[in-house]
Amino acid sequence: MLFQASHCDFHSKFGFVAFITLASISSPVLGQIFSCFESREVGDCSQFIDSFCQSANDIPVLNEQDNFSRCFNAPGGGFKCDLTAWNEFGTVSQNPLTAHCENVLNAIADNCPRGGQGMNVDTSPFELRMIPNSGSCSFNGN
Numbered sequence: 162m163l164f165q166a167s168h169c170d171f172h173s174k175f176g177f178v179a180f181i182t183l184a185s186i187s188s189p190v191l192g193q194i195f196s197c198f199e200s201r202e203v204g205d206c207s208q209f210i211d212s213f214c215q216s217a218n219d220i221p222v223l224n225e226q227d228n229f230s231r232c233f234n235a236p237g238g239g240f241k242c243d244l245t246a247w248n249e250f251g252t253v254s255q256n257p258l259t260a261h262c263e264n265v266l267n268a269i270a271d272n273c274p275r276g277g278q279g280m281n282v283d284t285s286p287f288e289l290r291m292i293p294n295s296g297s298c299s300f301n302g303n
Contacts, residue, residue, distance in 0.1 A: 195269050195279020205295025206242035207270035209233040213244040214262035223248040223256055231296035243292040251286035261285045 163217050163273045213231050220229050223246075229243035244266065246257045269277040276292040 172267060177257075183221050192281050192283035193265055193268050193279055194282050195265060195273070195277050197269070197273035197277040198275045201275040202240050202293045202295050203274045203278075204235060204240040205262070205270070206233070206235075206244065206276065206291050206293055207267065208236075209242050209244060209268065210263055210266045210291075213246075214259045214266065215248060217256045217259065217262060220256065222254045223251075224250050224254045227254075228273070232300070234297050235293075238297065240293050240295055242284060243290070245290045245292075247288045247290075249272050249280075249288040250288060255286075257289070258289040261287070262289060265289045289296055 167178055188289070209231075212233075216231065217229065223229060225248055228247040230243060230244055233242045235241060248255065248257075249270060261284060265279045265281060269279055270290075271292075276290070278288055278290040280286075280288050
Protein backbone atom coordinates (compact mmCIF):
# COMPACT_ATOMS: atom_id res chain seq x y z
CA MET A 162 0.00 0.00 0.00
CA LEU A 163 1.19 3.51 -0.67
CA PHE A 164 0.12 5.23 2.53
CA GLN A 165 0.75 4.12 6.05
CA ALA A 166 -0.17 6.05 9.17
CA SER A 167 0.28 5.37 12.82
CA HIS A 168 -2.70 5.28 15.17
CA CYS A 169 -2.69 8.99 16.05
CA ASP A 170 -0.77 10.93 13.42
CA PHE A 171 -3.53 11.71 10.93
CA HIS A 172 -5.14 14.88 12.21
CA SER A 173 -4.44 17.77 9.90
CA LYS A 174 -5.88 19.17 6.72
CA PHE A 175 -2.53 18.48 5.03
CA GLY A 176 -2.76 14.86 6.15
CA PHE A 177 -6.20 14.62 4.58
CA VAL A 178 -4.83 15.84 1.23
CA ALA A 179 -2.03 13.29 1.45
CA PHE A 180 -4.56 10.63 2.40
CA ILE A 181 -6.72 11.31 -0.65
CA THR A 182 -3.70 11.65 -2.92
CA LEU A 183 -1.88 8.56 -1.70
CA ALA A 184 -4.65 6.18 -0.73
CA SER A 185 -4.11 2.99 -2.59
CA ILE A 186 -7.63 1.60 -2.57
CA SER A 187 -10.79 3.45 -3.38
CA SER A 188 -14.34 2.58 -4.15
CA PRO A 189 -15.63 5.53 -6.19
CA VAL A 190 -19.03 4.00 -6.86
CA LEU A 191 -19.77 4.19 -3.15
CA GLY A 192 -17.88 7.47 -2.67
CA GLN A 193 -15.38 5.86 -0.32
CA ILE A 194 -11.66 6.21 -0.06
CA PHE A 195 -9.51 4.32 2.37
CA SER A 196 -6.01 3.07 2.99
CA CYS A 197 -4.72 -0.06 4.64
CA PHE A 198 -2.20 -0.24 7.44
CA GLU A 199 0.83 -2.38 6.64
CA SER A 200 2.57 -2.88 9.97
CA ARG A 201 -0.21 -3.78 12.38
CA GLU A 202 -1.55 -7.04 13.78
CA VAL A 203 -3.65 -9.14 11.42
CA GLY A 204 -7.16 -9.61 12.77
CA ASP A 205 -10.74 -9.83 11.56
CA CYS A 206 -12.69 -6.99 13.18
CA SER A 207 -15.70 -7.22 10.86
CA GLN A 208 -17.93 -8.80 13.51
CA PHE A 209 -17.84 -5.56 15.54
CA ILE A 210 -18.74 -3.09 12.78
CA ASP A 211 -22.52 -3.07 13.21
CA SER A 212 -22.34 -2.71 16.99
CA PHE A 213 -19.81 0.12 16.75
CA CYS A 214 -21.64 2.07 14.05
CA GLN A 215 -25.06 1.68 15.66
CA SER A 216 -23.66 2.88 18.99
CA ALA A 217 -23.04 6.30 17.40
CA ASN A 218 -26.77 6.87 17.84
CA ASP A 219 -26.44 6.49 21.61
CA ILE A 220 -23.67 8.97 22.36
CA PRO A 221 -23.74 12.77 22.76
CA VAL A 222 -23.27 14.68 19.52
CA LEU A 223 -19.61 14.97 18.51
CA ASN A 224 -18.19 18.46 18.12
CA GLU A 225 -15.79 19.25 15.29
CA GLN A 226 -12.49 17.40 15.82
CA ASP A 227 -14.08 15.14 18.47
CA ASN A 228 -14.15 11.37 18.25
CA PHE A 229 -15.58 8.31 19.85
CA SER A 230 -14.04 4.88 19.94
CA ARG A 231 -14.75 1.43 21.24
CA CYS A 232 -12.52 -1.52 21.93
CA PHE A 233 -13.70 -5.10 21.34
CA ASN A 234 -11.99 -8.31 22.45
CA ALA A 235 -11.90 -10.92 19.70
CA PRO A 236 -13.53 -14.23 20.64
CA GLY A 237 -10.89 -16.71 21.67
CA GLY A 238 -8.50 -13.93 22.65
CA GLY A 239 -5.26 -13.15 20.95
CA PHE A 240 -6.17 -9.65 19.80
CA LYS A 241 -8.54 -6.74 20.22
CA CYS A 242 -10.16 -4.37 17.74
CA ASP A 243 -10.10 -0.60 18.19
CA LEU A 244 -12.73 1.22 16.12
CA THR A 245 -12.82 5.02 16.01
CA ALA A 246 -14.91 7.70 14.30
CA TRP A 247 -13.43 11.24 14.12
CA ASN A 248 -15.52 14.28 13.18
CA GLU A 249 -12.31 15.30 11.45
CA PHE A 250 -13.52 17.57 8.68
CA GLY A 251 -16.96 18.58 9.90
CA THR A 252 -18.03 22.18 10.36
CA VAL A 253 -20.95 21.32 12.64
CA SER A 254 -21.49 19.02 15.59
CA GLN A 255 -22.88 15.68 14.44
CA ASN A 256 -22.52 11.93 14.71
CA PRO A 257 -21.67 9.56 11.86
CA LEU A 258 -24.59 8.05 10.01
CA THR A 259 -24.81 4.32 10.65
CA ALA A 260 -24.89 3.39 6.95
CA HIS A 261 -21.84 5.54 6.11
CA CYS A 262 -19.91 4.14 9.05
CA GLU A 263 -20.78 0.56 8.11
CA ASN A 264 -19.94 1.06 4.41
CA VAL A 265 -16.46 2.43 5.10
CA LEU A 266 -15.57 -0.05 7.84
CA ASN A 267 -16.87 -3.00 5.79
CA ALA A 268 -14.72 -1.89 2.84
CA ILE A 269 -11.70 -1.73 5.16
CA ALA A 270 -12.52 -5.15 6.66
CA ASP A 271 -12.89 -6.67 3.18
CA ASN A 272 -9.59 -5.28 1.86
CA CYS A 273 -7.27 -4.58 4.79
CA PRO A 274 -6.32 -7.56 7.00
CA ARG A 275 -4.23 -5.26 9.24
CA GLY A 276 -6.91 -2.58 9.50
CA GLY A 277 -7.05 0.85 7.93
CA GLN A 278 -8.72 4.23 7.82
CA GLY A 279 -11.15 5.84 5.42
CA MET A 280 -14.18 7.98 4.81
CA ASN A 281 -17.17 8.61 2.56
CA VAL A 282 -15.69 11.52 0.63
CA ASP A 283 -18.97 12.72 -0.86
CA THR A 284 -21.24 12.64 2.15
CA SER A 285 -19.53 12.56 5.53
CA PRO A 286 -16.79 14.48 7.35
CA PHE A 287 -15.96 11.44 9.48
CA GLU A 288 -12.70 9.57 9.29
CA LEU A 289 -13.19 5.98 10.43
CA ARG A 290 -10.48 3.63 11.65
CA MET A 291 -10.35 -0.07 12.32
CA ILE A 292 -7.23 -1.30 14.07
CA PRO A 293 -6.56 -4.87 15.21
CA ASN A 294 -4.08 -4.83 18.11
CA SER A 295 -2.48 -7.40 20.35
CA GLY A 296 -3.70 -7.65 23.90
CA SER A 297 -7.16 -7.14 25.29
CA CYS A 298 -9.49 -4.27 26.14
CA SER A 299 -9.87 -3.04 29.69
CA PHE A 300 -13.64 -3.24 29.19
CA ASN A 301 -14.95 -5.20 26.23
CA GLY A 302 -17.13 -3.03 23.97
CA ASN A 303 -16.06 0.22 25.65
